[in-house]
Amino acid sequence: MPTFPSVAVLGAGTMGSGIAQLCAQAGSTVFLFDAFPDALKRAPQKIEKDLAKGVELGKLSKEQAKVIVDLIKPINLLDECKSADLIIEAASESLEVKVELFSQLDDRVGHDCILSTNTSSLSVTQIAAKTKYPHRVCGFHFFNPATRMRLVEVVAAHQTDKSVIERIVAYAIELEKTPVVTKDTPGFIVNRVARPYYGEALRALGEGLADHMTIDRIMREGGGFKMGPFELMDLIGIDINFAATSSVWEAYFRDSRYRPHLIQKQMVDAGFLGKKSGRGFYDYSAEGK
Amino acid sequence: MNAELELYPIERILFVGPLEDVLPLADRAKQAGHTPTLLLAPAEIEEGRKRTRIRILGENEHADADGFDIAFECYTTDVTSKYEAIQYLEDAFSGEAPIITLTLTSALCDLLTDAAAPDRFVGVSMLPPFSETTLAELTKLDSTDPSIFATVESLFESFGLKIATVGDAPAGVLVRAVACLVNESYNALQEGVAPAADIDTAMKLGVNYPHGPIAWGQKIGLARVEAIMDGLYNWFHEDRYRATPLLRRAARM
Numbered sequence: 001m002p003t004f005p006s007v008a009v010l011g012a013g014t015m016g017s018g019i020a021q022l023c024a025q026a027g028s029t030v031f032l033f034d035a036f037p038d039a040l041k042r043a044p045q046k047i048e049k050d051l052a053k054g055v056e057l058g059k060l061s062k063e064q065a066k067v068i069v070d071l072i073k074p075i076n077l078l079d080e081c082k083s084a085d086l087i088i089e090a091a092s093e094s095l096e097v098k099v100e101l102f103s104q105l106d107d108r109v110g111h112d113c114i115l116s117t118n119t120s121s122l123s124v125t126q127i128a129a130k131t132k133y134p135h136r137v138c139g140f141h142f143f144n145p146a147t148r149m150r151l152v153e154v155v156a157a158h159q160t161d162k163s164v165i166e167r168i169v170a171y172a173i174e175l176e177k178t179p180v181v182t183k184d185t186p187g188f189i190v191n192r193v194a195r196p197y198y199g200e201a202l203r204a205l206g207e208g209l210a211d212h213m214t215i216d217r218i219m220r221e222g223g224g225f226k227m228g229p230f231e232l233m234d235l236i237g238i239d240i241n242f243a244a245t246s247s248v249w250e251a252y253f254r255d256s257r258y259r260p261h262l263i264q265k266q267m268v269d270a271g272f273l274g275k276k277s278g279r280g281f282y283d284y285s286a287e288g289k
Numbered sequence: 290m291n292a293e294l295e296l297y298p299i300e301r302i303l304f305v306g307p308l309e310d311v312l313p314l315a316d317r318a319k320q321a322g323h324t325p326t327l328l329l330a331p332a333e334i335e336e337g338r339k340r341t342r343i344r345i346l347g348e349n350e351h352a353d354a355d356g357f358d359i360a361f362e363c364y365t366t367d368v369t370s371k372y373e374a375i376q377y378l379e380d381a382f383s384g385e386a387p388i389i390t391l392t393l394t395s396a397l398c399d400l401l402t403d404a405a406a407p408d409r410f411v412g413v414s415m416l417p418p419f420s421e422t423t424l425a426e427l428t429k430l431d432s433t434d435p436s437i438f439a440t441v442e443s444l445f446e447s448f449g450l451k452i453a454t455v456g457d458a459p460a461g462v463l464v465r466a467v468a469c470l471v472n473e474s475y476n477a478l479q480e481g482v483a484p485a486a487d488i489d490t491a492m493k494l495g496v497n498y499p500h501g502p503i504a505w506g507q508k509i510g511l512a513r514v515e516a517i518m519d520g521l522y523n524w525f526h527e528d529r530y531r532a533t534p535l536l537r538r539a540a541r542m
Contacts, residue, residue, distance in 0.1 A: 143495050151494035178494055180487040189483055190495035193502060196469035199529075204465070209456035221451050222416060222424030222463045224499035229466075256529040257473070 002027045003171040004114075008081035009033065009088045010101055012043035012074070015118055016090035018146030021047045023088070024071040026174045031081040032074050040074045047072060050147060082108045086171070088140055090118040093243075098122065099130040106132040114164050116140035120191055121247040124157040124184045134159035140168055141188060142177075152177045157184045186251035191244050195258050198241060201229035202261035212281045230281040234274035238267045238281075297387055297440040298358040299447070300324055305352075305374045306363030306391070308333045308340070313420035314363065314448075315343050321447040328352055330370070352381045359444065361389040365417070366516040368394060379405055387437040389413055389444075393464055393513070394520030397428045397457045408432040411441040414461030415450075417509045424451040426461035459520040467505065468517040472533050474502035479535035511540035 005028060009020040012034035020032045020043065034040045051065040060068075075081060078101075087105060091097050102115050109115075115137045117127055128137035139155025152172045156165050165181055172179035182188045187195065201215050210218070216228020233241045242264045249258040267273070267280065274280030278287075302318050304311040305328040315325035326344045329337050337345045346352065352360070360378045364371035371394075378388050388410050390400055397412035404410065412428035425445040429438050445452055455461050460468060474488050483491070489501020498505075506514050515537055521530035 149495070151491055153491065153495075178490060180483055180491045182483045182487070182491075183481055185477070185480060185482050189477060189488055189491040192482070193470065193474050193477055193488065193492055194496050196473050197466055197496075200466040200469050201462070204455075204458075204462045207456065207458060209458055210453065210462055214453055214455070215462050218424060218426060218453050218455075218462045219466065222422075222426070222453075223467060224423075226497045226499075256527055257476075259529065 002174050003167055004028055004084075004086040006084045007031070007086045007088060008075075008084035009090060011089065011091035011118075012036075012039040013090065015142060015144060015146055017043035017046050018144075019088055019090055019118065019142055020072055021050065021068070021147055022142075022175045022177075024068045026171075026176075028071065028086075030072045031084060032072055033076070033078060033081060034074075035076065037076065040076060044069065044072060044074060078104050078108060081105075082110075084109060085113055086168075087113060087115045088118060089116065090142075093119060093121065095122050095126065098127050102127065102131045102137070112136075114138065114167065116168060118142055121187060121244055121251075123186070123251065124155045125159065128157045128159045135161040136164055138164050138168055139182075139184065139188070140172075143190070150176075150178045151190070152179050153188045153190065154179050154181045155184050155188055156181060187244070187248040192248055195245060195248060197225075198229050198233060198245065198264075199258070199261065202263050205230075206261060206263055233264075234280035234282055234284075236274065237276055238264060238272065238274045242268050294436045294439045296436060296443055297385070299440060299444045301356065301358045302326070302444075303328055303352050303357040303360040303378075304363060305360065305378065306370075307365075307367070308337050310363045310365065310391075310417070310419060311361075312337070312341060312343075313418065314361065315341070316420070317448040319343060321449070323447070326352075326357070352378070353383075357382070357386065359387050359389070359440070361391075363391050365391060365393045366512050368516075371395075371400070375400060375404065385409060385434075385437075387411060387440050389441055391415075392428055392457075393417075393460050394516050396459050396524055398430060399459075399524070401430070408434045409437055411438055412457065413441070413445070414455070414464050416464050416467060417513055422450065424453060424463070426453050426455045426463065428455055428457045428461065430457065459524045460517050464517060465521060467509070468514050468521070469530070470498075470502045471506035471509065471514050472518050472536055475506070475533040475536040475539070478503065479533055506536070511536060515540045 007023045007028045008031040009016050010033045012032050020030045023030045054060050055062055055065050117139055124139040128134035138160045141153040143149035143151055154168050169179045205212055212230040216230050219225045219228045245260045272279045275284050278285045301324045303326050304315050311327050318325040328346045331348045362374045392412035392414050401407040414426040415422045485503040489503050492498040492501050515532050518532040
């Protein structure tokens, strides 16, 4: 029996569907909520496709895949997840959206139900403060793609009960993840400590020390990084990376350590968002043609 | 590299600097078939002779241009010794022999403010420990002699290193970014965001870094990371390069 037999994942986008799949794989019944019918329709198809790949590779049987799919119940009303033991919110990265969802759940779910958020950059303490029972709120931050990346950050807000963190850590291990517990500070561990990788590369480019291709090559060949900072920003999405930088910078009262760079903002303004838009620091227009 | 340039000889190399930094570089030179010699601080000569059979100049021996083709100054944390070594090499190598200087803590132009012949110098930034370095970032001044630069490129290629040419700033591109990552990880550690081992795990599993930044800092040498951060701070005069107090404390332990 998993630590949380019944889980509700709020948001059926890329992260939400990946998390729902993980929880079902661990044996939890999963209510997958989304207000948008299209997203709710696409998510199970995506999960089935991913599981079919696993069957092809011999990682699991067809029967096991079916059991996992059957454990996922798409829902479009929050009322339908009131029996959940754990809520994992994976909606859009907006404080208002997250606060609104949690406030709607406050009295719907049981008192023992844990409310967790997959936020990568918002303050969990701030989200918890807007709920009726802040001691049961924590961060449960997965990395994209959630089914493949081994790390999860378990974020303890100022109000979070120790037992809540212990149960989430136990569940993360059941999901076959490596959990690290982090204090609720801007960017937690990864999105904060990684900032200089992008920031210093952008500054080196801005100072004319080298072009972006040379900087990427230096980082890969000299530093052993799998991807150079500009290749990585193109993959993540320059807008996403810029938003993460801006968020940490704002949250730390505009500490110059995290200051975003004009080059990045102008790329976003121009719509050069990286691979997904066909053009970022590199040109991808020939790809997929 | 411009094939038409006439290169200077690179066989006899004088390495000047702390034993732990010059020794791995001199070993690379020896493996590449060159003849390295070390010029160490007097206090390190005896230890050096215990650790290597590479020639080490005695306390009363002096380097001169007749004895060497090229000199490589490798001080990082000890800025006073660095300036003294540059001055010494300029005086001792009266001819045109190329002089390489490590630019981990200063921009090349900053190191050569008082140099009599800055056009014979080439700056290099490499990620310590130098026994594991895979790439050298070379820096030149506008006035650097192209033959000297091409000679230094060929020397680093002979060491089996990849080469990149970058503009002039302390710590080049890679060392600057890695030092800032290490510094930021100590900043997170100082704030109690997570224990050191968890910070390292998070960065290796969350963003596939080759090393956890805390362990990486220890591998590079925390005193070096601190000196690099101070070098960046002195150059840019920007708060973003302030060394984290916990890093400073750890560097002294």
